[in-house]
Amino acid sequence: MLPLLDDIRLIAFDLDGTLIDSVPDLAAAVDAMLEDMACPPAGEAKVRDWVGNGSHLLVSRALADARGGEPDGQTLARAHAHFLSHYRAAPCARTRVFPGVREALEGLSARGLVLALITNKPAAFIDPILEALALRDYFQLTLGGDSLPEKKPHPAPLLHLATHFDIAPQHCLMVGDSRHDIEAGKRAGFRTLAVPYGYNHGEPVATSAPDGLVESLQELV
Template structure:
């Protein structure tokens, strides 16, 4: 087991950019929602830099890029609703697991470590993705961005997960790809581990000074 797992009794994982590359499906839904408004589709490369703060912020960024200014609340709500419809139709058509994810999750589960999923993605989309890859049974608890009053980088989801599983935060590890994951983990009193291959708004996640970094999650086991 990885040295950072010493004394760890709970491992929390981010989803998008950590376990799965979901940008192709997210981008398709963003493009479709903007086309519904007669706006140009930004495409996958630009959407990749906007992911990480939940679907509403994703669409706010997309609309701002398309019209050159902050959208009105009414327009944002309409486009966000359209995005949810489009994404709900195909949340994992082109989404893929990153290399090393399955052996890592299998190994941690077999070692008896409880696993939780803490993502800013709306909770309704978690199950279809986990079921698509046969990973639903690996997690004792799954929290989406709308499961609690606050989401990452707020520490509340991690504190809630630790409390639910009766684990002291100092024995928890947060694994993610972005500064929001590292900030949430640090504020919750968890150790933090980063992967460099995900989405972090175009900046290296190492700048957030996680406690450790692995090129592949397979290194955990």
């Protein structure tokens, strides 16, 4: 096990870009939403740089790119409803688990560590995706972007986890692929670990100065 895990009792994982590559399904839903809004498709490459801050901001970024300006509230609400409808219909058609993830979750669970999930994805999508990918049983608690009043990079979801399991933040680790994961971890007093293969708005996640970085989560075990 990595030295970074010394005295760690709880590990919180991000989902999209850390455990799973969900962009193909997200991009399909975004493009379907854009078609509903009489806009040209965005494509996977653009969507890959837009994910990570929740579905409202994803839809807002897509509309702003297609229309050349920020959408008003009514337009955003209508587009967001279209997006959720399309994504709900097929949230896991082409989504895949990154290499090394299953091995890491299996090994960490076997060592008795508490594993949790903190994502900015709406909570309603978490269990269907985890069940479809046979990952649900690894996590003792999952939090979505709408589970609490605040979401990452705010530290509140992480501190909620620590309080829920009665584990001090210094014995907790946040694992993610973006600057928002690292910022949330630091603000909560967690140790932080990053993976470089995910979605970080086109920036190297190393620039956020995580406590550690691994090419594959399998390095955790």
